[in-house]
Amino acid sequence: MTEAMLDMELEQEEDTQKDKYLIFALGKEYYGIEIQRVTEIIGVQPITEVPELPEYIKGIINLRGKIIPVMDVRIRFKKPFKEYNDRTCVIIIDLEEISIGLIVDGVAEVAIIPETEIVSPPEMDQNSNRFIKGIGKISTEVKLILDCYQLLNETENEKLNSIDNGRESI
């Protein structure tokens, strides 16, 4: 009985979050991220550097006692580094027990993009748009829908390389 109610609540919640995307800016482009992944948005905090990590992982921050890694999405996308300012935001996302902060140029809005308005990205070569899982259209504007899972896990190749390097060094 209670379970059924919980299910219903969850469904409702899912319904209200469905098709909603948090839109953020990165240079001239606008990206979207599924709203149910986002836990909160904060300003830039002092970041503690952690050595030996890939350049795009800026370090860790203290979010009310929770320690969360932060990733500079600009550098992740091989864009030039931009000095952080008042507009810079950290979007905290939760993905399968992993919390991570994404540093972006600024947050724009929450927009509804129905499934029918999202097309899959053109297939060029394998690497060019592995982080984009779709392109959403709102009237004339275009938002790139981020694949959070890829964003976090697409380190496999680099990781393997680093292990190989490690072996050589021993």
Added chain:
Amino acid sequence: MTNIEWEPLLEMFIFETTQMLEQLEQNILKGEEAKIFDASDINEIFRIMHTIKSSAAMMQCLPISKVAHSVEDLFSCLREDKPQNIEYSILTDLILDVLDFMKAGIEKVSARVELNDDPTRLIQKINDRLYAIKNENGDGNKEFILCNNYRATIFFEDDCGMEHLRAFTLVHNLKEHTESMDEIIPSNLDEDKSQEIIKQEGLKIRFRSLKTNEQMHEILSNNPFIRDLLFEQILEEQETLNTAKGESYQSKEGGAEEENTNKTVHQNLISVNVTKLDMLMDIVGELVISEAMVLQNPDLTGLKIDNFQKSSIQLQKITNELRDIVMSIRMLPLSTTFRKMQRLVRDMSKKLDKEVRLITSGEETEVDKNIIENISDPLMHLVRNSLDHGIESSEEREATNKPKIGTISLEAKHVGSDVLIIIKDDGGGLDKKKILAKAKANGLLHKAENEMSDKEIYNLIFLPGFSTKESVTEFSGRGVGMDVVMRSIGNIGGTVSVDSKEGAGSTITMKIPLTLAIIDGMIIQVGKGWYTLPITAIRESFRPNEHDIIKDSENHEMIIVRGQCYPIIRLHELYKIHTKITDFKNGILVMVEQGEKSICLFADALLGQQQVVVKSLPNYIRNVKKIVGVTGCTLLGDGNISLILDIGSLIDFRNINLIKNYKSNL
């Protein structure tokens, strides 16, 4: 009732039953050692089985309940009849089987899997044993022996009235459970005059029943309005009242009292969910941090606030005390873990047909709960190894003038902020040649054979893919060996080392930290970052004289301190941190040691000492890369994060680099 409401009850049941089973196991093993169960052991076992029987029935774990029931019968027989010639080893085997069955059952329950084990065979075994014991000690007449003789005297409550009718109902009810009703005094319950007699002298009955003493007592006392119940079992030979026997169940009140004393002991302990403790720990950690935030608040600088200072000292005291208490709550003695080993040694030595004794000491040593959970498996593995590979067979032992019974000793003790667990056996010891040959065959040797010290050779066994025993047995030698031990101990920040004497046995030492949660740390600064070193690892810190520093041909820096030479690691170089302080005379050297090795770390400055709450690095970072020398991080008073350095891996790292350079120069 829904599942949710059951949950707390079920958890309680699992917790209590597990505890009782553990206690039981200990009792049994103790009894086996002494080759006799004394009365208190039997009573204890009986009591535990009785409790398990009823609680399991309540939680609807019927197989467990049924088995407990038959064991209860068995022990009630032991308790009541005090049979003389019992085969204790058979009995203990049987009880241990029962324990395993129950443990498996409890595990299933805690995994929320349906409990469908079939207890019939086990119960059959128990009943067979019961018959056997009764037969051996009685006159061989099964039927007759099983029919117990009882006598009971019952007093009804003073003002219940109509005693004779109540007695009549009681006798009537009783008939369902008895084989024969031998004697009822007063005999004629229909007559009014018996009412007075019952009032004065009580209702006296004698009967035979297949039921056990315990069951009969229950049946009797379940009748309403009973004030006093004198109840005993009569053996054929001794028709007269046996006082010793009567004691335990003389009256209801007596029994209740016994129960009560047990209860008061239990009420001093409450079981708390570990997640709640973890939460408490976290909150206290937060408190410590925010306390520092308040007390070191930059707004306060330059103010003359004496009263504030006084109260803040008070606050500090309380938070420190609170933190210590919370830490101590999480500490558990190692005794449970050691007890498991007792059982393991017993079972294995029987199966392998080796006579082995396990001596434990220091089991009262307390360590953090997380650590206990993590060392149990490695410890078991090591003990198993000692038994299987270490201790020789009895014949071999006799041939080499060793005592026939092998000894494994398990010792735990505090050394500084670490706990040492030492496993020692007096077996054959490690075979250097075999180890070397094996290491060579598996390509694990990185050094010339003749350059290696004995200790280095022995420690080869911890490398992955190493197992010297040719034959794979049930217990060990599957090739996944010591490296697993090494890894799981390493995971909790500990180390393992081995030493051995050929022919005289080997010693394995596990060094594990006392707690994972809070350490005394020294905060150092390198560039813009703060790093924390565990205070216990620091030997000294000093500003070096330029002329004490020497460089080898590969530009490795070293320093001579009091005639000893120590390697230097520049942290800013290691971690590629940008800092202005690269000259030794501006920074500071911190000498740290781990095991027998020392190393000097070069940092910009010491910032001060602080107790820090250890937090692990976020999962994401751990998944991306294992960072050399960093075990975790901590929050400082000002909300900043500091990385905690691991001395052991820094030293290893330095050694690996040396080897690398050495090789590249060849």
